[in-house]
Amino acid sequence: MKIAVVGTGYVGLVTGTCFAETGNQVICVDIDKSKVDKLSNGQITIYEPGLEKIFLRNLKEGRLHFTTNLAEGVKDAAIVFLALPTPPGEDGSADLKYILGVADDLGKILTDYKVIVDKSTVPVGTADKVQAAIAKNFKGAFAVVSNPEFLREGVAVEDFMKPDRVVVGTSDERAKKVMTELYAPFVRSGNPVIFMDEKSAELTKYAANSFLAVKISFMNEIARLCERLGADVDMVRKGIGSDERIGKRFLFPGIGYGGSCFPKDVQALVKSSSEVQYDFEILNAVMKVNEEQKLFLMPKINSYFNNDLKGKRFALWGLAFKPNTDDIREAPALYMIDALTEAGATVHAYDPEAMPNVKQVVGDKIDFAQNQYDALENADALIIATEWSEFRTPEFEKISSMLKNKVIFDGRNVYDREQMKQLGFFYESVGREAVK
Ligand SMILES: NC(=O)C1=CN([C@@H]2O[C@H](COP(=O)(O)OP(=O)(O)OC[C@H]3O[C@@H](n4cnc5c(N)ncnc54)[C@H](O)[C@@H]3O)[C@@H](O)[C@H]2O)C=CC1
Ligand SMILES: O=C(O)[C@H]1O[C@H](OP(=O)(O)OP(=O)(O)OC[C@H]2O[C@@H](n3ccc(=O)[nH]c3=O)[C@H](O)[C@@H]2O)[C@H](O)[C@@H](O)[C@@H]1O
Numbered sequence: 229m230k231i232a233v234v235g236t237g238y239v240g241l242v243t244g245t246c247f248a249e250t251g252n253q254v255i256c257v258d259i260d261k262s263k264v265d266k267l268s269n270g271q272i273t274i275y276e277p278g279l280e281k282i283f284l285r286n287l288k289e290g291r292l293h294f295t296t297n298l299a300e301g302v303k304d305a306a307i308v309f310l311a312l313p314t315p316p317g318e319d320g321s322a323d324l325k326y327i328l329g330v331a332d333d334l335g336k337i338l339t340d341y342k343v344i345v346d347k348s349t350v351p352v353g354t355a356d357k358v359q360a361a362i363a364k365n366f367k368g369a370f371a372v373v374s375n376p377e378f379l380r381e382g383v384a385v386e387d388f389m390k391p392d393r394v395v396v397g398t399s400d401e402r403a404k405k406v407m408t409e410l411y412a413p414f415v416r417s418g419n420p421v422i423f424m425d426e427k428s429a430e431l432t433k434y435a436a437n438s439f440l441a442v443k444i445s446f447m448n449e450i451a452r453l454c455e456r457l458g459a460d461v462d463m464v465r466k467g468i469g470s471d472e473r474i475g476k477r478f479l480f481p482g483i484g485y486g487g488s489c490f491p492k493d494v495q496a497l498v499k500s501s502s503e504v505q506y507d508f509e510i511l512n513a514v515m516k517v518n519e520e521q522k523l524f525l526m527p528k529i530n531s532y533f534n535n536d537l538k539g540k541r542f543a544l545w546g547l548a549f550k551p552n553t554d555d556i557r558e559a560p561a562l563y564m565i566d567a568l569t570e571a572g573a574t575v576h577a578y579d580p581e582a583m584p585n586v587k588q589v590v591g592d593k594i595d596f597a598q599n600q601y602d603a604l605e606n607a608d609a610l611i612i613a614t615e616w617s618e619f620r621t622p623e624f625e626k627i628s629s630m631l632k633n634k635v636i637f638d639g640r641n642v643y644d645r646e647q648m649k650q651l652g653f654f655y656e657s658v659g660r661e662a663v664k
Contacts, residue, residue: 229253229410232305234298234330236263238274238384238488238555239347239377240311245279246388248286250413255293257301268294275554275581278385298330299337307406308334310358311347311377316492321499322351331358335365343403345373349433349493351500355397355426371403374426376433381487382552389414394421397429434500437493438511443478444485445517448524451481451659461659462641481658483613483639484521486549486558491518522563525611525637528656530571532609532635538572543607543631545600546614546640547579547586554581556589560639561613569593578603580616601626609635615642624651 374397469476597603
């Protein structure tokens with residue numbers, strides 16, 4: 229099948245590459261010429277484990293192409309995926325200018341029946357708006373389908389190739405057939421393509437992300453309670469997670485959720501609700517808890533240093549919003565950097581992948597280390613903001629000898645409290661009694 233993917237960011241590149249991998253001819257369109265040049269020359273533009281190998285193979289074997297020209301991209305395609313940004317507008321609602329702008333252009337370009345697919349996360353009613361924007365200029369038949377994406381960064385290829393489910397919202401029988409054929413190789417593992425109407429598909433995406441955010445904020449509140457009551461959140465997490473109705477996943481407390489999606493999607497669903505005079509009370513609380521949680525370690529740090537961080541130096545391990553990505557959008561580490569530097573402290577940071585991105589945002593505000601141990605030099609304490617696997621089993625002797633004080637503030641609960649006790653560290657984490 230011939231497929232066009234408009235928008236070659238995170239989702240677009242994974243979508244295009246994975247569809248090429250299953251034998252389709254894919255052409256990816258992006259307005260960013262430097263991105264298109266790089267990708268055409270075999271230079272991958274995002275860090276995503278496992279993606280580069282299949283990207284290069286499909287590029288070399290001629291199934292994957294890149295262009296800045298929308299008309300050239302969609303000319304022969306049976307399906308056109310829109311994988312465009314939907315950032316929060318000033319009022320928190322999803323900004324549809326990219327989607328509707330391209331829909332408008334498509335109306336001027338289309339000459340025959342095509343299936344236009346919203347892969348971006350878009351509010352309920354967007355499929356209708358895309359339909360109307362195209363129909364302004366194109367009077368022939370076409371279908372607009374909602375096919376939200378559920379991949380996670382860091383495991384995006386696996387999530388895309390073996391999805392738990394594929395959600396397709398359409399009322400067009402011809403489009404349903406095309407989507408069934410397209411997704412057949414991905415759902416052979418037994419997981420379903422769930423067909424529904426466009427609006428339900430659009431809402432399913434927001435409901436999924438918001439529900440996961442509820443789980444995280446709920447556990448962060450349980451962690452706060454654990455500290456006040458003397459319970460251990462790790463034990464509570466195991467205790468409740470083994471109930472299949474609750475499930476083990478997404479119950480890890482920490483210094484809040486970040487990334488390009490949970491914060492914006494929760495906010496957008498609250499905004500969509502308010503537009504239909506509904507106050508989504510749970511999600512308002514979820515957002516409030518998460519805002520507070522990003523600075524959860526600060527009172528602990530302030531208390532250890534008697535509220536005087538002036539001149540103190542902190543080693544900061546982890547900058548990405550989660551491990552296995554270089555994405556720093558809404559990363560809790562950035563909030564920590566602001567709070568520490570505003571209090572007069574200096575920060576020596578290390579992240580395996582995200583340092584170039586952070587450098588672009590914070591410039592000279594902090595120092596960047598060559599490796600995780602360099603960051604410790606002359607530091608008064610170590611702070612862990614992202615649970616990269618190399619931080620899980622470090623050389624503790626090296627940490628002890630390099631830090632000025634044997635002090636760790638762990639925002640992701642990566643270490644065992646008993647081990648910290650034996651090694652003689654002062655150790656603060658989230659929802660567990662401090663080791664002093
Ligand atoms: N990043 C993620 O893990 C996931 C994102 N999503 C959703 O997918 C959508 C896209 O997200 P990302 O891929 O992260 O965005 P992104 O910001 O990484 O990429 C968007 C791309 O679109 C391009 N673009 C902008 N205007 C264009 C135009 N007129 N024509 C062609 N290209 C244009 C940009 O240059 C950029 O390369 C969003 O709605 C997001 O919520 C959904 C699931 C996962
Ligand atoms: O719509 C999207 O863009 C995507 O958003 C999330 O994926 P992603 O943002 O890549 O990352 P997650 O693994 O979900 O983590 C999000 C944040 O929650 C935090 N988190 C996650 C799990 C947990 O138990 N505790 C916790 O604090 C992570 O540290 C991270 O900051 C969803 O998991 C994907 O299904 C969805 O497609």
